[in-house]
Amino acid sequence: MSEHQFLGQFTTKIEHIKAKTSEINKFTILYTHGLYSDPWGRKPDAVRDWCLKNGYGFFRYELAGHGSDAGNYENVDVNLWKAQILEVIDTMIEGDIVVVGSSLGGWLSLIAAEARPERVKAVLGLAAAPDFTVDLEDKYFTPEQNNQIQKQGRLEFTNDDFTYVFTKKLMQSGRQNQMLNRTIKIDCPVELIQGQKDASLDWRKALQISQAVQGNNVTIKLLKYSNHRLGTDEDLIAIQRSLDSIKEHLAK
Secondary structure, eight states: OEEEEOTTSOEEEEEEEOOSOTTTOSOEEEEEOOTTOOSOSHHHHHHHHHHHHHTOEEEEEOOTTSGGGGGGGGGOOHHHHHHHHHHHHHHTOOSOEEEEEETHHHHHHHHHHHHOTTTEEEEEEESOOTTHHHHIIIIISOHHHHHHHHHHSEEEEEOSSOEEEEEHHHHHHHHHTOOTTSOBOOOSOEEEEEETTOSSSOTTHHHHHHHHBSSSOEEEEEETTOOTTOOSHHHHHHHHHHHHHHHHHHHO
């Protein structure tokens, strides 16, 4: 683990494990975590362990305003996170990449796959949540809550899983990066894992992503008793099996 200063002038912790031999280093997995989370828990560790076992490279990093940079959370937005993941792809990882993203990280992974099709060879979304800020404004916030964000610049919002702070800047940048209102120009394999007991994200979001993605190679795995965290032993096994599927597809 080390620290890296990004072009946006913020510094977060990263971990970059390179494959031991170039022969089997066919891709590096780039893991991006979710909102109010970090890349150091059981779920990213399971992805790292799969990489070590199979000989692939692995890269994980803290999003700006998270982890060691949590004090800056209310100063960041989707545009900054988009710039961050593209900077990682463009300047910090060599060769082909498989993007793995949890929740917000799934949104950013889809953005990266569309923006860098020559580099990103597959996507694994773990409760991927593109456009979640738009959904909040349009479907879940009351008129009073939307008015508070516009007037005060922030809102504390609680659901069954978490309490979040949403800023006006974050919500505006979410609109600017909306994906599900158009065709997502991704042709590489896309695997989506979604828990049906997810209190933060409607499980039908995976179906919406599948319908929006341009390519035909989309697989959805619905886990009946799993929640948004996807952190149980059974969830981690499902994640590693999806990585096996991606490995097999890219080896063809």
